[in-house]
Amino acid sequence: MLLRMDGTRDGLIVLFTALVALCGEPAVAASSYNPIAFAEPLKLSRGKVVARSPDAAYLSHGESCQFLTTEQGWDGGDCDGVENLLVTPAAGIDSAIVYKPISEGYIQFEDWSQSKEAIDGLWSGFVDSMKEQSERLHKKLVPQGWLVYPTLDQGKAYMYYGTDRRR
Secondary structure (H helix, E strand, O other), rough: OOOOOOOEEEEOOEEEEEOOOOOOOOOOOOOOOOEEOOOEEEEEEEEEEOOOOOOOEEEEEHHHHHHHHHOOOOOOOHHHHHEEEEEEOOOEEEEEEEEEEOOOOOOHHHHHOOOHHHHHHHHHHHHHHHHHHHHOOOOOOOEEEEEEEEEEEOOOOEEEEEEEEOO
C-alpha cells in the first residue's frame, strides 16, 4: 500500500499474491478467463503499468472481479476499488492487483515513523481479511508475515509494504 505523506492518501495499492507456487502455471491462465496481452503500457487512473514479462497480461474489470470473488473469496463489493488484475506482470509474480487511487485523509510522518501500533493495525486488518476470505472459500488461508515490512520513503512521500499468505 502506498500512503502519500503530503496531506493526501493515494490508495494505489499493489498486492502481489503467489498463486503459482504449487500449480506450475498462472492461476488465471488455468481458469476460464480471457487475459489481454500487453501490447503497450496499460493506462491507469494515475499513471501506467509497464509489463516486465513477455507473458504479462491483464483482465477486464468484469473478469477481474469474477476472478477475485470466485477464486480468491473476495466480497463482491470490494471489486469497486479494483482497477485491474495483472497476470504474470513480472518474472516470478503470478498476479498483482492494482487498486483505484483514493485521495482522502491526512497522514503525517510523525504518525508512522516509530508507530508499532499503526503497523500492528495494518497486520490485524490483513489477518481479519484472510479469515473472511477463508470462510467464503471454505479453504484455510494462513497469514505468514510481512514480505516487505512497512517502510516510509520520506523523499518520495509514501509508505509501501507487502504481505504473504499460504493456502
